[in-house]
Amino acid sequence: MPQYKAPLRDMQFVLHELLNAEEHYAKLPAFQENVSRELVDQYLEAAADFCENELSPLNQVGDREGCKWNDGVVTTPTGFKEAYQKYIELGFPSLAVAEEHGGQGLPGSLATSISEMVGAANWAWGMYPGLSHGAVRTIEHHGSDEQKATYLPKLVSGEWTGTMCLTESQAGSDLGIIRTKAEPNADGSYAISGEKIFISAGEHDMAENIVHIVLARLPGAPKGTKGISLFIVPKFNVNADGSLADRNAVRCGSIEHKMGIHGNATCVINFDQAKGYLIGPENRGLHAMFTFMNTARIGTAVQGLTASESSFQGALVYAKERLAMRSLSGPKAPEKEADPIIVHPAVRNMLLTQKAFAEGGRALVYFLSQYADIVEHGATEDDRKLADNILSLLTPIAKAFLTETGYEAANKGVQVFGGHGFISEHGMEQIVRDTRISCLYEGTTEIQALDLLGRKVLQTQGAMLRDFTKIIHKFVEANKDNAEMKQFVEPLAALNKEWGDLTMQIGMKAMQNPDEVGGAAVDYLYFSGYVTLAYFWARMALVAQEKLAAGTTETGFYGAKIKTAQFYFKKLLPRTRSHVEVIAGGLEPLMALDAEDFAF
Numbered sequence: 001m002p003q004y005k006a007p008l009r010d011m012q013f014v015l016h017e018l019l020n021a022e023e024h025y026a027k028l029p030a031f032q033e034n035v036s037r038e039l040v041d042q043y044l045e046a047a048a049d050f051c052e053n054e055l056s057p058l059n060q061v062g063d064r065e066g067c068k069w070n071d072g073v074v075t076t077p078t079g080f081k082e083a084y085q086k087y088i089e090l091g092f093p094s095l096a097v098a099e100e101h102g103g104q105g106l107p108g109s110l111a112t113s114i115s116e117m118v119g120a121a122n123w124a125w126g127m128y129p130g131l132s133h134g135a136v137r138t139i140e141h142h143g144s145d146e147q148k149a150t151y152l153p154k155l156v157s158g159e160w161t162g163t164m165c166l167t168e169s170q171a172g173s174d175l176g177i178i179r180t181k182a183e184p185n186a187d188g189s190y191a192i193s194g195e196k197i198f199i200s201a202g203e204h205d206m207a208e209n210i211v212h213i214v215l216a217r218l219p220g221a222p223k224g225t226k227g228i229s230l231f232i233v234p235k236f237n238v239n240a241d242g243s244l245a246d247r248n249a250v251r252c253g254s255i256e257h258k259m260g261i262h263g264n265a266t267c268v269i270n271f272d273q274a275k276g277y278l279i280g281p282e283n284r285g286l287h288a289m290f291t292f293m294n295t296a297r298i299g300t301a302v303q304g305l306t307a308s309e310s311s312f313q314g315a316l317v318y319a320k321e322r323l324a325m326r327s328l329s330g331p332k333a334p335e336k337e338a339d340p341i342i343v344h345p346a347v348r349n350m351l352l353t354q355k356a357f358a359e360g361g362r363a364l365v366y367f368l369s370q371y372a373d374i375v376e377h378g379a380t381e382d383d384r385k386l387a388d389n390i391l392s393l394l395t396p397i398a399k400a401f402l403t404e405t406g407y408e409a410a411n412k413g414v415q416v417f418g419g420h421g422f423i424s425e426h427g428m429e430q431i432v433r434d435t436r437i438s439c440l441y442e443g444t445t446e447i448q449a450l451d452l453l454g455r456k457v458l459q460t461q462g463a464m465l466r467d468f469t470k471i472i473h474k475f476v477e478a479n480k481d482n483a484e485m486k487q488f489v490e491p492l493a494a495l496n497k498e499w500g501d502l503t504m505q506i507g508m509k510a511m512q513n514p515d516e517v518g519g520a521a522v523d524y525l526y527f528s529g530y531v532t533l534a535y536f537w538a539r540m541a542l543v544a545q546e547k548l549a550a551g552t553t554e555t556g557f558y559g560a561k562i563k564t565a566q567f568y569f570k571k572l573l574p575r576t577r578s579h580v581e582v583i584a585g586g587l588e589p590l591m592a593l594d595a596e597d598f599a600f
Contacts, residue, residue: 002314002427004056004121006048009557010359011113014366015040017543018536021109024370030377031107040110043095047114050090051121054083059122062263063430067204069255074203074265080125084158084206093129093158097136101152108376109369115299116362120306123434124263128161128201134295135162135213139232142280142288150238151211160209164296165196165233165269166289173447175215175286176224182216182231182276191273192216192233195253198441202267203235203252209244210235212269214276215285222283230285231276249274260433293442294395298368300442301398304406305361307435311413312354314428319347319416341416349571350412356537356568357405359561363536364398386467393456393464394532400448401529403438410435449521452528458507458517465503472496472535479538484545488538488569495531495576502527502583509586519587523579530576534569541565 015021025031058079065077096111097103118126136155139147154160171177180194212233221227237245253268280288323338332343341347374387410431414421421428439445457465476493479485509516544561
């Protein structure tokens with residue numbers, strides 16, 4: 001199994017040199033007095049030590065052992081429970097929660113960096129505390145004062161964990177047809193009845209209580225998404241003093257047998273008139289749940305990043321050690337019986353693709369997390385509104401594009417190993433299996449594409465898109481006279497303009513037939529993803545050029561940044577052309593075949 005090594009130098013490059021984290025925090029009243037570069041780096045180093053030495057060694061253990069279900073009780077793999085206790089002791093669950101709720105009051109963007117390390121070291125383990133963050137945010141934003149007092153202290157400390165219970169067997173992404181019911185009780189609570197499936201971390205032995213956030217329907221509620229309400233349903237009921245009371249009527253009916261993430265329990269959860277408590281107004285549950293879902297979608301984007309990073313780390317070590325054939329231009333290691341495979345262009349193409357997606361993805365995710373900071377803590381309403389628009393546009397891009405490219409990178413990791421990559425002992429095939437789910441949960445790539453093109457772009461008449469393309473345009477204009485940047489800013493400027501033109505073309509077709517949106521959406525998302533990463537690679541190249549010009553001693557690090565940016569622009573960015581051509585092909589080829597003509 002690849003031994004994870006936290007890429008601290010690159011993380012610090014993105015945070016401090018590309019995104020100027022200390023300056024970012026200084027602009028936010030909540031953090032300007034208590035967050036410094038030194039503090040950030042201390043947390044990163046502590047998290048790196050935990051992830052490298054505690055979580056990474058458990059990654060293959062969790063895959064091999066999986067979770068065990070016995071009459072509703074789930075046991076996690078060897079070492080998971082102990083690692084979770086250390087995680088609590090280090091204070092990581094409370095990092096980015098307000099002090100008034102028992103948190104440390106630090107930025108969410110710092111927590112995102114730590115989540116990257118946790119996920120790359122052991123994604124299945126990281127899902128247990130990861131989902132709790134969404135539960136905390138949902139109760140923080142939509143819960144009553146009493147609910148906050150009852151549930152937040154233990155969720156924030158990590159003593160309890162949380163889940164998100166949306167999916168039902170007949171209702172996947174279409175939440176408008178859920179059937180779980182909520183009947184009012186005389187004491188103001190509700191009796192929740194129904195079955196939820198695919199509930200990550202829905203039952204386990206790592207925490208003393210699990211707080212389920214559940215979508216259900218009240219009697220007489222309108223049909224569709226307008227009739228959904230949101231409820232807190234704890235595994236154990238809670239006394240007024242915060243202590244645990246009797247077991248609630250919540251039971252894990254089974255756990256799924258899955259392709260990957262074996263160390264995380266994916267549960268069927270049965271609610272049999274379980275006691276629940278309404279969060280927010282009646283029939284507004286989906287609105288409240290989006291607080292949870294948006295957090296989860298950014299978290300899933302992180303999974304795509306972690307797949308690229310961990311598969312790159314494993315493939316790079318192997319490519320430097322594995323001997324096979326001689327370089328076509330002559331031996332590169334004449335003292336050995338063959339050359340290391342890293343000398344071969346085909347292998348380098350795979351490694352550079354992994355590296356470009358990992359480091360470009362890191363820049364995008366950290367950029368997003370800073371905008372999330374501004375949404376929460378921005379100094380002015382205008383700042384918060386612009387940040388929310390940028391976040392709304394880029395979240396589906398990050399979620400879908402980074403998970404799809406992460407999956408590609410994971411497959412390239414297996415390919416670098418050749419036949420050895422197919423063998424479980426090396427751990428490369430586990431990365432493929434674990435990351436495949438990232439393209440599915442929290443909304444499939446296809447649903448994210450519809451959200452991007454349909455809701456975020458066309459429904460706003462391009463306003464959200466323009467908020468971001470203006471950022472790219474300003475960068476291009478500021479660097480158009482920089483001779484060294486010409487190789488980056490000229491293609492970026494052209495693609496930035498084409499992004500708007502492509503949007504207009506699709507919009508015009510959609511006025512005649514709305515299905516044109518569905519026909520173009522996935523390729524539009526890929527186009528958007530490649531252009532977005534191009535912007536970040538151009539920015540990273542500029543920083544590297546400036547550091548080299550200033551006489552840095554880290555010439556290897558910054559030189560590699562520029563060369564990887566050149567690889568991205570020459571070898572990956574041209575993929576946009578194929579997506580433009582597919583979009584131009586229109587809807588007709590997709591719809592020409594009648595449903596009954598699909599046959600085998």
